[in-house]
């Protein structure tokens with residue numbers, strides 16, 4: 698047995714009693730029928746934290762209490778369990794953000810979107826298919842088979858919208874502590890099987906997408922293997938940066 702392996706085994710044996718004596722994790726149980734309100738379930742099923750959260754962030758959940766402003770005790774019940782209510786990137790939620798902030802919660806924005814969005818926020822965003830080509834229609838739950846991935850006008854529109862929204866929160870005295878943008882659009886959505894085929898039959902994509910897309914297109918092969926990664930690395934970070942709260 699090699700020394701490193703022996704040390705690892707000894708460490709595992711030393712830790713075994715501690716692991717064995719640890720409390721079993723809480724495992725979520727599926728609830729049948731009509732469910733009680735989230736807060737009631739939370740209080741019944743999730744105990745408060747036993748140790749201070751300190752500087753660690755609370756968790757956010759897809760489902761939580763409400764986007765409407767809540768009494769401080771509701772937010773405290775969440776925080777006591779390491780959870781907070783998030784809000785969306787929407788100025789309508791400024792009252793909720795103010796209530797969260799007043800209750801001592803960080804203001805965390807989280808918003809999901811995908812498919813052709815935000816490409817479709819600007820005109821002239823869709824593929825310009827070759828005559829006679831029948832597009833492959835995505836089976837994705839967020840189908841995005843129509844958008845030209847390299848046409849970013851819709852992203853610019855959305856970036857301006859985000860800046861405007863964040864300014865409104867700032868003017869209302871709200872400090873936005875974090876923003877999560879769960880956007881699942883191009884180019885990743887086209888990465889599914891044969892997803893790039895539509896782009897390869899689009900006149901504009903052939904002109905705007907960088908190699909190796911062009912090279913692959915000329916070769917007539919069935920996939921654009923490696924292209925999404927090559928394209929997204931230099932392209933996506935700058936696109937994301939234009940949408941960040943710190944952007945000018």
Ligand SMILES: [Zn+2]
Nearest residue numbers: 824845899902
């Ligand atoms: Zn296109």
